[in-house]
Amino acid sequence: MPTPPPSPPPDRRPDEPTGRSAVRALLRLWPHVRPVRVRLFTAAFVAIIASCVGLVIPLVLKWLVDGPVAGRDTAGVWLGALYLLLLGVAEALLFGVRRWLVARPLARVEADLRARLYAHVQRLPVAFLDRWASGQLLSRGTTDLMLLRQFLAFPLTFLLVNGVTIVVGVVVMLLQDFTLGLVMLAPAVPLVAFSSVFEKRYARAARQAQDQVGDLTTVIEESVLGIRIVKGFGRHRSQARAFRQLSRRLRGTELRKARLLATIWAVIVTLPETAIGATLVVGAVQVADGTLSAGTLVAFLSTALALRWPVESIGFLLAMCQEAATATERYFEVLDAPTEDQQAAGGRTPVPTGGCRSRAVRASPAATGLRFEGVRFRYPDAPPGSPPLLDGVDLHIRPGESVALVGATGSGKTTLTALVPRLHEVTEGRITLDGRDITAMPREELRALVAVAFEEPTLFSASVADNVLMGGDGTAGTAELHRALAVAQADFVHTLPQGTATQVGEQGLSLSGGQRQRLALARAVVGRPRFLILDDPLSALDVHTEAAVEAALRHVLAGTTALIVAHRPSTVLLADRVALLSQGRIAAVGTHHELLRTNAEYARLMSGRPWAGAQPDGTGRGRPAKEAR
Numbered sequence: 001m002p003t004p005p006p007s008p009p010p011d012r013r014p015d016e017p018t019g020r021s022a023v024r025a026l027l028r029l030w031p032h033v034r035p036v037r038v039r040l041f042t043a044a045f046v047a048i049i050a051s052c053v054g055l056v057i058p059l060v061l062k063w064l065v066d067g068p069v070a071g072r073d074t075a076g077v078w079l080g081a082l083y084l085l086l087l088g089v090a091e092a093l094l095f096g097v098r099r100w101l102v103a104r105p106l107a108r109v110e111a112d113l114r115a116r117l118y119a120h121v122q123r124l125p126v127a128f129l130d131r132w133a134s135g136q137l138l139s140r141g142t143t144d145l146m147l148l149r150q151f152l153a154f155p156l157t158f159l160l161v162n163g164v165t166i167v168v169g170v171v172v173m174l175l176q177d178f179t180l181g182l183v184m185l186a187p188a189v190p191l192v193a194f195s196s197v198f199e200k201r202y203a204r205a206a207r208q209a210q211d212q213v214g215d216l217t218t219v220i221e222e223s224v225l226g227i228r229i230v231k232g233f234g235r236h237r238s239q240a241r242a243f244r245q246l247s248r249r250l251r252g253t254e255l256r257k258a259r260l261l262a263t264i265w266a267v268i269v270t271l272p273e274t275a276i277g278a279t280l281v282v283g284a285v286q287v288a289d290g291t292l293s294a295g296t297l298v299a300f301l302s303t304a305l306a307l308r309w310p311v312e313s314i315g316f317l318l319a320m321c322q323e324a325a326t327a328t329e330r331y332f333e334v335l336d337a338p339t340e341d342q343q344a345a346g347g348r349t350p351v352p353t354g355g356c357r358s359r360a361v362r363a364s365p366a367a368t369g370l371r372f373e374g375v376r377f378r379y380p381d382a383p384p385g386s387p388p389l390l391d392g393v394d395l396h397i398r399p400g401e402s403v404a405l406v407g408a409t410g411s412g413k414t415t416l417t418a419l420v421p422r423l424h425e426v427t428e429g430r431i432t433l434d435g436r437d438i439t440a441m442p443r444e445e446l447r448a449l450v451a452v453a454f455e456e457p458t459l460f461s462a463s464v465a466d467n468v469l470m471g472g473d474g475t476a477g478t479a480e481l482h483r484a485l486a487v488a489q490a491d492f493v494h495t496l497p498q499g500t501a502t503q504v505g506e507q508g509l510s511l512s513g514g515q516r517q518r519l520a521l522a523r524a525v526v527g528r529p530r531f532l533i534l535d536d537p538l539s540a541l542d543v544h545t546e547a548a549v550e551a552a553l554r555h556v557l558a559g560t561t562a563l564i565v566a567h568r569p570s571t572v573l574l575a576d577r578v579a580l581l582s583q584g585r586i587a588a589v590g591t592h593h594e595l596l597r598t599n600a601e602y603a604r605l606m607s608g609r610p611w612a613g614a615q616p617d618g619t620g621r622g623r624p625a626k627e628a629r
């Protein structure tokens with residue numbers, strides 16, 4: 001039994017974000033933001049007005065200082081104070097309106113992006129999902145999308161708003177006093193240079209942090225799913241150590257981000273503050289000389305102070321943009337992966353072998369049923385140069401016939417069965433159902449024709465009935481449900497607290513391995529499929545239940561064309577014929593008794609006796625074998 005690895009294998013890392021453009025990455029969000037653009041632009045416009053209202057305040061101050069204050073006009077001072085109050089209230093109200101405008105549409109954008117990601121992941125080829133750590137997918141659907149919503153709600157608007165505010169403020173300052181304005185503007189050049197260096201560094205750190213969140217999610221998910229193994233093997237310490245390591249690594253990256261942010265923040269705060277100090281000195285000298293009115297200096301400094309927040313915020317707004325750009329890239333890494341259909345459209349065209357095409361065209365009786373013709377297959381991530389796992393499988397299962405597939409562990413039985421519903425694509429050769437190449441059929445039609453029960457019976461967090469009826473075409477009702485449960489000998493469901501309405505799966509009642517297997521079997525037979533693929537469907541059952549399921553299954557098998565992976569003679573006897581998979585090919589076909597007599601390897605597999613041709617790993621080709629059953 002495998003023990004959990006001390007630390008998860010590193011996920012596929014895309015290229016480092018060198019030379020990438022944050023703007024280009026973020027622009028990819030536009031199609032998703034388009035539907036809410038009116039509200040978003042309105043909100044930005046409202047925020048710009050609010051921000052500019054704030055800039056009027058210094059002008060009222062100037063009027064107040066040079067007018068009523070200088071003239072000792074108390075009524076005028078009260079009026080000025082009232083103006084200031086009204087301006088402040090207006091600014092606050094406008095910012096409130098902005099928030100109200102964006103909240104709902106942005107929640108919708110986030111929900112749409114998430115739905116799109118989910119729908120896409122459902123349609124991705126199994127091979128893609130095999131390669132990706134689940135935590136990396138999870139973190140994209142959660143943390144990254146949250147970052148994107150935050151970006152649309154806040155930095156996107158405020159970069160624009162603060163940019164406009166700074167420009168307007170600078171113009172106002174230059175108009176008030178050109179020399180003082182230039183003194184204020186002096187730090188702009190080093191600030192821009194510094195920001196661009198910061199941006200690149202921060203982008204790298206942000207990408208790293210987000211990938212590390214994905215790794216961390218993977219470890220959490222694996223430990224929760226594998227909690228029995230973690231506890232059973234006393235691996236909680238090593239698992240916790242692995243978690244601590246990853247979380248320390250993430251902490252390090254987050255601290256690096258914080259340090260970068262602190263540096264840019266320090267520069268962004270210090271430079272303008274120095275400029276304000278310099279302006280104060282120069283301005284005070286000018287006021288003393290009588291070349292500048294005190295009101296103008298007050299207004300000038302108030303404007304400069306009003307611009308402090310827009311300028312200071314630029315640092316973390318840029319940081320948030322970088323994080324959002326990284327999140328967008330990570331999001332589209334999944335969304336850009338071709339779905340099963342896209343891959344089929346742009347990929348391999350099925351290679352007809354050995355004149356089978358003409359047989360298919362004539363649709364002679366021999367072409368009906370389920371047929372494997374010269375099927376070759378190797379996993380895309382198999383080591384280069386290794387022989388194909390399936391190396392020319394030829395097998396014909398006649399309509400209504402059931403064939404048991406027998407082979408050593410690791411010989412490729414599960415792989416062969418996965419090729420029929422096109423969970424993996426054959427590398428060469430073809431598979432036909434009633435003479436039709438499966439690659440020429442729409443996937444939906446194919447999967448409606450073929451029902452499968454896999455080795456690992458997976459149940460979803462839903463009721464027993466929903467789990468079973470999932471195997472039907474949507475029209476199956478209670479009668480079909482009960483028939484399927486009877487075939488699978490799953491009468492135990494009637495003793496569950498709410499019968500077939502009982503919630504099972506991860507968020508429901510835990511069932512035993514054999515109970516789950518029987519529900520998975522019921523799911524496979526509920527739709528009365530034309531073709532039935534069962535991967536070792538009875539392995540977890542006791543002999544009595546197995547015998548009962550077999551008796552009931554015989555009736556179902558009489559009406560379907562079935563391929564049943566079997567390890568035990570009792571399961572093999574369900575089938576009309578047996579095919580032995582060895583060395584990537586069908587080495588022998590016959591009845592159980594024929595093969596027992598004529599094939600030494602088969603006899604060994606069925607009886608446990610040693611076989612002269614066996615390799616130490618039991619697979620005959622040096623691949624790592626699973627533990628013996």
Ligand SMILES: Nc1ncnc2c1ncn2[C@@H]1O[C@H](COP(=O)(O)OP(=O)(O)OP(=O)(O)O)[C@@H](O)[C@H]1O
Nearest residue numbers: 130379408409410411412413414415416623624626
């Ligand atoms: N997704 C995958 N990517 C790469 N290699 C895989 C993948 N799945 C299985 N394999 C390899 O393919 C070989 C055959 O696996 P398969 O599951 O088809 O065997 P099997 O005959 O069903 O074995 P068992 O009787 O133990 O169920 C194994 O060596 C396995 O390591």
Ligand SMILES: [Mg+2]
Nearest residue numbers: 413414415455
């Ligand atoms: Mg298997």
